[in-house]
Amino acid sequence: MMRSAVREMRGAFAFVERNVNLIKRYWGWEVVWLIYSLVNSLAVTYIGAGMEKISGQPLDTQYLITYLLVGTLIWQYLSVIFYAISEMIAWERWEGTIEYTFMAPVSRPTHLIGTTLFAIGYGIVRTLVILAIVAAFFRLDLGGANLIGAILMLLAGSVSFVGLGILAAVLPLLYPERGAQMTNAVAALLLLISGVYYPVSTLPGWLQTVAAASPATYVIEGLRACLLRGEPTASLLPTIGLLLGIGVIVIIIGLFIFQHVEAYAKRTGRLKRSG
Amino acid sequence: MSTHALEIERVRKVFTRKDRSTRRRFWNRPKSPQVTALKEVNVHVNRGEVFGVLGPNGSGKSTLIRLVSTLLLPDEGSVRVFGHDVEKDPFAVKRMINRVSVDAAFFKKFSPIENLMYAARLYGLQAKDAKPRMIEIMRRLGLKDDTFAQPMEHMSRGMQQKVAVARGFLTSPILLLLDEPTTGLDPHSKRDVQAFVREIRETHDATVLLTTHDMEEADRLCDRIAIIDGGEIIALDTPQGLKNRVPSTNGGETSLEDVFLALTGHGFEEIEAEEVT
Numbered sequence: 001m002m003r004s005a006v007r008e009m010r011g012a013f014a015f016v017e018r019n020v021n022l023i024k025r026y027w028g029w030e031v032v033w034l035i036y037s038l039v040n041s042l043a044v045t046y047i048g049a050g051m052e053k054i055s056g057q058p059l060d061t062q063y064l065i066t067y068l069l070v071g072t073l074i075w076q077y078l079s080v081i082f083y084a085i086s087e088m089i090a091w092e093r094w095e096g097t098i099e100y101t102f103m104a105p106v107s108r109p110t111h112l113i114g115t116t117l118f119a120i121g122y123g124i125v126r127t128l129v130i131l132a133i134v135a136a137f138f139r140l141d142l143g144g145a146n147l148i149g150a151i152l153m154l155l156a157g158s159v160s161f162v163g164l165g166i167l168a169a170v171l172p173l174l175y176p177e178r179g180a181q182m183t184n185a186v187a188a189l190l191l192l193i194s195g196v197y198y199p200v201s202t203l204p205g206w207l208q209t210v211a212a213a214s215p216a217t218y219v220i221e222g223l224r225a226c227l228l229r230g231e232p233t234a235s236l237l238p239t240i241g242l243l244l245g246i247g248v249i250v251i252i253i254g255l256f257i258f259q260h261v262e263a264y265a266k267r268t269g270r271l272k273r274s275g
Numbered sequence: 276m277s278t279h280a281l282e283i284e285r286v287r288k289v290f291t292r293k294d295r296s297t298r299r300r301f302w303n304r305p306k307s308p309q310v311t312a313l314k315e316v317n318v319h320v321n322r323g324e325v326f327g328v329l330g331p332n333g334s335g336k337s338t339l340i341r342l343v344s345t346l347l348l349p350d351e352g353s354v355r356v357f358g359h360d361v362e363k364d365p366f367a368v369k370r371m372i373n374r375v376s377v378d379a380a381f382f383k384k385f386s387p388i389e390n391l392m393y394a395a396r397l398y399g400l401q402a403k404d405a406k407p408r409m410i411e412i413m414r415r416l417g418l419k420d421d422t423f424a425q426p427m428e429h430m431s432r433g434m435q436q437k438v439a440v441a442r443g444f445l446t447s448p449i450l451l452l453l454d455e456p457t458t459g460l461d462p463h464s465k466r467d468v469q470a471f472v473r474e475i476r477e478t479h480d481a482t483v484l485l486t487t488h489d490m491e492e493a494d495r496l497c498d499r500i501a502i503i504d505g506g507e508i509i510a511l512d513t514p515q516g517l518k519n520r521v522p523s524t525n526g527g528e529t530s531l532e533d534v535f536l537a538l539t540g541h542g543f544e545e546i547e548a549e550e551v552t
Contacts, residue, residue, distance in 0.1 A: 011396065
């Protein structure tokens, strides 16, 4: 039992180490992607800075800047987790190692745990780097923020995004040629409905109903409550509990679907590098 | 535990291919054509045996290897590795096997050490035990120390294939699946790999399932050989037993190539041509 657990831990670490090595080897991509994300965050936040001039009305610009900055940073973090997990199949296919990895005696939950550990660590580091640079452009006042509550909310939100990532990872398994692009569509839909840059209440009624099913809606709203309004941790607990519950359910459903789709891929011969 | 290393019984595998020749809506689209890759294949491989599978391209060799590797599931029949069913107990099977395929699939920008360390961890090996072993195997295969840390993409095809062989042996599999491991290698590299296969078999008591187009290699390495064509085993015997079935074409000793030609109707020139196109 103990030996088996150690073996699985080594298996999970294989994915962490491999992904760190991939970042080191493809550092040029990382720099380009970081610049893109940084510029994107700055552009979105400058919309807040310019709103008073755009509308010609006196506005609480500082609040707007923080509102948009929180949205863009949280989205950067959540999307890193989503993409790191959803692309675990697409990346293997691209490198041509999919057969070797799926032949190895590593369970799929271990594969996902390794990928998730890396994704969370990578997401935190990347988001902190962006935050540090953006902070040089804008005056951020987080004096009244509940940082402990924000961290708890972010961790709870990460769980549900792991589940969404597992569900999206099924697409490259089913559709070798276009599955990776399909995951972009899923991410774009989450961005639209989850109130990243605007309150969900501005959406049409039917989209608000869809937004209620997105965990990102609760993460972003909860984090804004912590960082902008300093909401105490106790009042955040129901949302954190809800997010953990959604996360656990989505992960269980995701693993169930993934394992069935993996069996289907093995039955139909889709588990190969070229598809 | 089973007396056989590998038992393939009444295995059938059919693939459905997309028909892109007609553009019809899904409700009146004709049924996609089916390709039978394996028809009722039966093979028993003894422990410690080097068992060769020869066949032209598309004959079902790689499908057979992929079924044993747990990468494919059979439509009918069963595949058992040391008594463990690949469908019902894949983890037990995965712990006992490893595979070297014709396309050395690696993380291109990683070094051999990084790629092998990834493989070692996947198989639950400790880094401190795995590293000296991977270096020893790579040296034994003729790779120079200064190549161990360079990116795989800077290495020749032959060197990459040697790293693939090292990866296959690193985890000490008791059933090693070699899917055309020497295709595209220069004669010297080919000899290095073949000598290592023989050495491992003698010292490690491993069973080897080898698919190859190289008749000389099959003759030199294999205890028994199955010839597969159109998804069916059409002959199975020792190399000498196969040669005894076919009279020589030039008055000399019958070669495996003569046997292959006589039994399948395909010449090796055809195989080479298929590979190039």
